[in-house]
Amino acid sequence: MSLEVRLQSRLGDFEISAEFAAGAGVTALFGQSGSGKTSILKMIAGLIRPLSGRIEAGGRMLFDSEGGTDLPPPQRRVGMVFQDARLFPHMSVSRNLTYGRWAGKRDSRADFGRITNLLGIEALLDRYPATLSGGEMQRVAIGRALLADPALLLMDEPLASLDQERKREILPYLEEVRDETGLPIVYVSHEVDEVARLADTLVLLSDGKVLGSGDAVDMFSKLEFGPALGRHEAxxxxxxxxxxxxxxxxxxxxxxxxxxxxxxxxxxxxxxxxxxxxxxxxxxxxxxxxxxxxxxxxxxxxxxxxxxxxxxxxxxxxxxxxxxxxxxxxxxxxxxxxxxxxxxxxxxxxxxxxxxxxxxxxxx
The missing domain is CATH 2.40.50.100 (RNA polymerase II/Efflux pump adaptor protein, barrel-sandwich hybrid domain)
Known part of the structure; x- marks a missing residue:
């Protein structure tokens, strides 16, 4: 599976011009607040329409301004995980997990038992969101996205609302998702620790522009990107x-x-x-x-x-x-x-x- 993004947009006075490509694994969009990370993620999901460009995932054209393609979000086969889990409080964990594929009217090929085992949530299926920890809720949210049979998984700072203990709890599960599913995952973060741990590809953003992109290990070693990564975090x-x-x-x-x-x-x-x-x-x-x-x-x-x-x-x-x-x-x-x-x-x-x-x- 692969992802190719080339897009231009304007949100008020803020201009975005981004171009990058990535394969299976985690592609981290990294930059300080206001650099355009979440806006690019929403364009990939179809929640914001770019002015021009193209977005192709796994050989499927999601958006092409020249060719007239602009698939609506339900047809893009994109799984989305936000900062907060956004679970339905009146539904059990089991019903929350299957809601995505029901709402999207998809015959999901994802195995329910495999996904719940992968995320360690088998024992939570009969519980309700109010009884879950923050880390447990995020794992359920990730499971819901995976069970909707996505071709692409988008994560918008999924650990931002968690304390350090909950982050340590959920990071190993994110690694399992990365290693076991084979899905392209676009991961938005401004935390260097998360990017260093998870990313295969790093896209460095500043003021709506891509400063550089490529293998995460190589990107960390390039001296010219030191200021953007943060002098104290180099x-x-x-x-x-x-x-x-x-x-x-x-x-x-x-x-x-x-x-x-x-x-x-x-x-x-x-x-x-x-x-x-x-x-x-x-x-x-x-x-x-x-x-x-x-x-x-x-x-x-x-x-x-x-x-x-x-x-x-x-x-x-x-x-x-x-x-x-x-x-x-x-x-x-x-x-x-x-x-x-x-x-x-x-x-x-x-x-x-x-x-x-x-x-x-x-x-x-």
Missing amino acids: SSLLSGTVSHIDQQYGLCAVTLDGDQRLYIVSDRVAVGDRLRMRIKARDVALSLEAPSGVSVRNVLPATVRSFARDESPFVEIVLDISGQALRARITRHAFDALGIQPDLPVFAMIKSVAIGQRMLSGRK
Whole structure:
């Protein structure tokens, strides 16, 4: 399944011009409030009509201004999940789940038992929304969207109304939906943690324009997008496999793609798990020599790929760690003292405690 979007629109004085393409998995529309994320999502759903452009999902043309195609929302086979669950309070969970396909008059091919098992809501079927937690309600809302037999799933900041505990509860289920359904999922968020954990493709938006789009790991490593991602949130996404768990010290060894080893603190992983880890640039220190007698458990040989220096007190650096990109932010004073230049071999130091559990995700 694939999604192709090219559209132009004007909402009052606000102009939107967006073009991007994505395949199965999660495409994150990321940007600050007012960047046009939700408006683009509503255009894909058919709730707002663009001035011009085209939207194609899974080989079906949903909108084409030149060809005269503009399918109404019920015919677009789009599942929509909003910030709030929008469940019917007078209906049981079971009836809420099947309402979408009944209202859309669809003979859904989605298996009811498989979806409820996937989302862990089998025990909730006879309950009513008033008795559910926020996380449970959102899981039911996602199930309702999936059971309506969508060709495309749209999520408009589905975790925004949840507290941190509820977010931790529901994120693994979102990963299961991403990995098991094969649907293109367009996910709107302004939370870097969510994007880093879930996204396969990242579309970076600002003032209604696409600054860039592509593989999420690559996008995070590009220095030119640092300001849009947020200076304090600039990060790298490293991938690897859990190879050993030290129960005595509570440390997990992750063998990175490229064979270097990274130690993290987590009680939620098992040997063999594939992980994507988010490491903030401000948590990476550099040394010209392999340090000894330090508390930092992660000392990784690296090579300087590139850097961006401006009038701020900091310099952004991209390192190569056995083929993966790692960002570091150091002061201009340290940059000059170390003599940083492209292809310089260095050692990157990362505290294990800096890779928090909110920054971990299982990847199949």
